[in-house]
Each structure stands twice: as structure tokens, then as C-alpha cells.
Amino acid sequence: MKKTSVQCLVALGAALQLWLACGAHASMDVAAVETASYRLLSLAECRALKAQGVITDHNPVPCHRLSKVSFSYASDNGEIKRDGELVVLDVVAPNVAAITDELLARQFFIASARPIEAYGGDDNASMAANNTSAFNGRRITGGSGWSSHAYGVAIDLNPVQNPFIDIRTDGTAQILPPASARYAVNRSDSRPNKTPRSGMAEHVADLFARHGFFVWGGDWNYPIDYQHFQVGPRSFVQTLAAHSVEDGRALLNRYIALYTACMAEGVNEDPFKRQRAGCIEQVFEAMP
Ligand SMILES: [Zn+2]
Numbered sequence: 001m002k003k004t005s006v007q008c009l010v011a012l013g014a015a016l017q018l019w020l021a022c023g024a025h026a027s028m029d030v031a032a033v034e035t036a037s038y039r040l041l042s043l044a045e046c047r048a049l050k051a052q053g054v055i056t057d058h059n060p061v062p063c064h065r066l067s068k069v070s071f072s073y074a075s076d077n078g079e080i081k082r083d084g085e086l087v088v089l090d091v092v093a094p095n096v097a098a099i100t101d102e103l104l105a106r107q108f109f110i111a112s113a114r115p116i117e118a119y120g121g122d123d124n125a126s127m128a129a130n131n132t133s134a135f136n137g138r139r140i141t142g143g144s145g146w147s148s149h150a151y152g153v154a155i156d157l158n159p160v161q162n163p164f165i166d167i168r169t170d171g172t173a174q175i176l177p178p179a180s181a182r183y184a185v186n187r188s189d190s191r192p193n194k195t196p197r198s199g200m201a202e203h204v205a206d207l208f209a210r211h212g213f214f215v216w217g218g219d220w221n222y223p224i225d226y227q228h229f230q231v232g233p234r235s236f237v238q239t240l241a242a243h244s245v246e247d248g249r250a251l252l253n254r255y256i257a258l259y260t261a262c263m264a265e266g267v268n269e270d271p272f273k274r275q276r277a278g279c280i281e282q283v284f285e286a287m288p
Contacts, residue, residue: 089152091248162226
């Protein structure tokens with residue numbers, strides 16, 4: 001599936017930003033870094049997913065509606081890795097490609113990005129490996145409904161930097177993955193005598209929203225799911241998955257336009273984060 005010329009212009013802009021941002025890193029071969037691409041999963045890939053039980057005939061989204069986004073990303077010590085892959089609903093594939101291009105342009109740290117089948121569909125194993133992933137044909141954690149990951153419209157970003165924290169009524173908490181518990185529950189960034197941390201989701205919550213991933217689990221009271229981004233509330237996820245690719249993209253673009261127009265208005269003088277929250281409230285009110 002080819003990108004539109006507008007998307008290519010955006011990608012070119014991102015590449016230019018990367019070049020400007022990386023002037024000091026002469027060893028980085030920026031010109032060789034390709035922008036993200038996407039294509040529908042092949043029949044063989046779908047067969048493999050079914051054989052592993054990562055998707056079944058009972059899932060809310062059939063395998064032929066899933067796309068693979070391939071991209072480069074900045075990993076350990078700024079090393080550019082070219083093996084990034086995220087499997088998502090066909091509707092949002094161009095949005096995810098644009099997100100990964102912008103993350104690369106910012107040199108935003110990503111530890112690893114392999115599809116969930118690399119972990120046999122085991123979300124805990126993917127989290128423990130600090131792996132960024134999207135599609136997983138699984139039920140909601142601790143519930144019976146389908147996870148938004150089963151629709152291919154949710155992304156879990158750097159789980160060790162961005163833990164899932166379930167808080168029980170007795171005040172105890174479960175923090176996943178365990179490696180994040182003593183590392184990333186404290187979300188402060190600039191701290192005395194501590195190295196600034198990278199790869200934290202709050203730094204890119206607005207970036208994700210600008211490409212249609214309006215829900216961020218870091219905004220929830222419980223569970224607090226810092227790693228989790230998705231396109232909208234459950235009703236919108238189902239609406240989006242019920243549309244054709246073209247209609248779904250047109251629908252999602254309406255809400256992206258609403259959000260970006262709201263942010264451009266500078267609706268108030270509050271700190272940036274409150275402005276994001278206010279604009280996302282407007283989007284949620286408009287969504288089905
Ligand atoms: Zn998630």
C-alpha cells in the first residue's frame with residue numbers, strides 16, 4: 001500500500017528534522033534511514049498467527065484487516081535500529097507510520113518493537129522484554145471483553161519505562177513488568193543526581209494524539225497504564241473497526257482535525273498538558 005504524497009512530504013520533513021537534530025552525530029548515516037512503510041499481512045503471516053493462537057476465527061477483527069508497519073527507531077545509545085514492526089488495524093496503519101517517523105525524528109528511545117507473535121502472544125513476556133507492541137488478539141486484562149489490542153488500535157510503548165499499575169481496593173498494587181517497579185513508578189524527569197530518563201510516554205502523549213491515538217492510559221486512575229495508547233473509547237474502537245478502510249480513515253481524520261484545531265487555538269493559558277486534556281475532552285464528546 002503506497003503512501004499519499006502528503007504523507008511523503010511529512011516523512012521528508014521528519015527526515016530533515018532528524019538530520020538537523022543529529023548534526024553532532026557525524027557517525028549516524030541519516031540518509032540511509034528509511035521512513036516507515038506499511039502493508040497488509042500476507043496469507044502466510046495470517047496462517048502463522050492462527051497457528052500460534054494469537055488470532056482466532058472468533059476475534060472481533062479478521063486477520064485480513066491487519067497491516068504491518070515497518071520502521072526504524074532510536075534504541076540504546078542512540079543506535080538506529082531498522083527492525084521495528086507493529087501490527088495494527090489497516091485503518092490506522094498510515095497514522096502509526098507517521099508516529100514512528102516522528103519518534104525517530106525526535107530520537108525518542110524505543111527499546112524493541114517486535115510483533116506479539118515473537119512472544120507467542122504472551123503479553124507478560126513482551127512486557128518483560130521491554131517490547132513495544134500493538135495487535136494482540138487477547139481479552140482485556142482481568143476481564144472477559146476484547147482488549148483494544150485485539151482490534152489493532154492500541155500500542156504499548158516501552159513497558160519498562162511505562163508500567164501497567166493495577167491498584168486494588170485494599171490499596172495494594174501490582175506493577176508490570178516487575179523490572180519497571182523500582183524504576184518508573186516515579187514519573188519525575190529532572191531529578192537531582194539522577195540521569196534524565198528517556199522513552200517515557202508522557203513526552204509523546206500529544207504526538208500520539210495528533211495522529212489519532214487520543215486515549216492514554218497514563219490519564220486513568222486505575223489501572224494506570226502508562227504504556228498504553230489507543231484511538232478512542234471502546235464505542236469508537238468498535239465503530240472504527242466496522243468501517244471500510246477508506247471510511248474509517250475519513251472518520252478518524254475528522255477527529256484528528258478537531259484535536260489539532262483545538263490545540264492550535266491555544267484554548268487557555270494553562271500548562272500544555274492541561275490544554276491537551278481539554279482538547280481530548282472535545283474529541284471524546286464528538287465521538288460516537
Ligand atoms: Zn495496552
